[in-house]
Amino acid sequence: MLRVMVHTDILTLKALRYHAFHGVHEIEREQGNTFEVDVTFHAGLRQAGESDQLNLTVDYEKAEKIVSGVMFGTPVNLIEKLCMDIGEQLMNTFLLIYAVQVVIRKLDPPIKVPAAYSEISMQWQRPSE
Numbered sequence: 001m002l003r004v005m006v007h008t009d010i011l012t013l014k015a016l017r018y019h020a021f022h023g024v025h026e027i028e029r030e031q032g033n034t035f036e037v038d039v040t041f042h043a044g045l046r047q048a049g050e051s052d053q054l055n056l057t058v059d060y061e062k063a064e065k066i067v068s069g070v071m072f073g074t075p076v077n078l079i080e081k082l083c084m085d086i087g088e089q090l091m092n093t094f095l096l097i098y099a100v101q102v103v104i105r106k107l108d109p110p111i112k113v114p115a116a117y118s119e120i121s122m123q124w125q126r127p128s129e
Helices: 026-031 046-051 060-071 079-093
Strands: 009-020 033-043 097-107 117-125
Touching: 009 060, 033 060, 033 079, 060 079, 079 097, 079 117
Parallel strands: none
Antiparallel strands: 009 033, 033 097, 097 117
């Protein structure tokens, strides 16, 4: 029996920072808030490492353009919506990835007690073949 070894390597974009105008409250829509986004890609990246070819890995400049397009796009109420939109677009764009995790933090959320951030994390995974 032939065994095929599949390497799942990880490429992460950490703490991409945006000042954007999402939120339920009017003040959030007027003054905006600071958001951080982490994106973690799972893919076989050894061939890119061996060949030094951008087309064999995740082009993180292209990935960041997707994230910024959502973050600077039409305002939404919930960070859950932002997370969904980013994750779906990344999965549809980067066909070489097995899975992606998107984390969004809203810094200094508008609640009555001090809090560093609110955070949502979602994951997508392609079905096994």
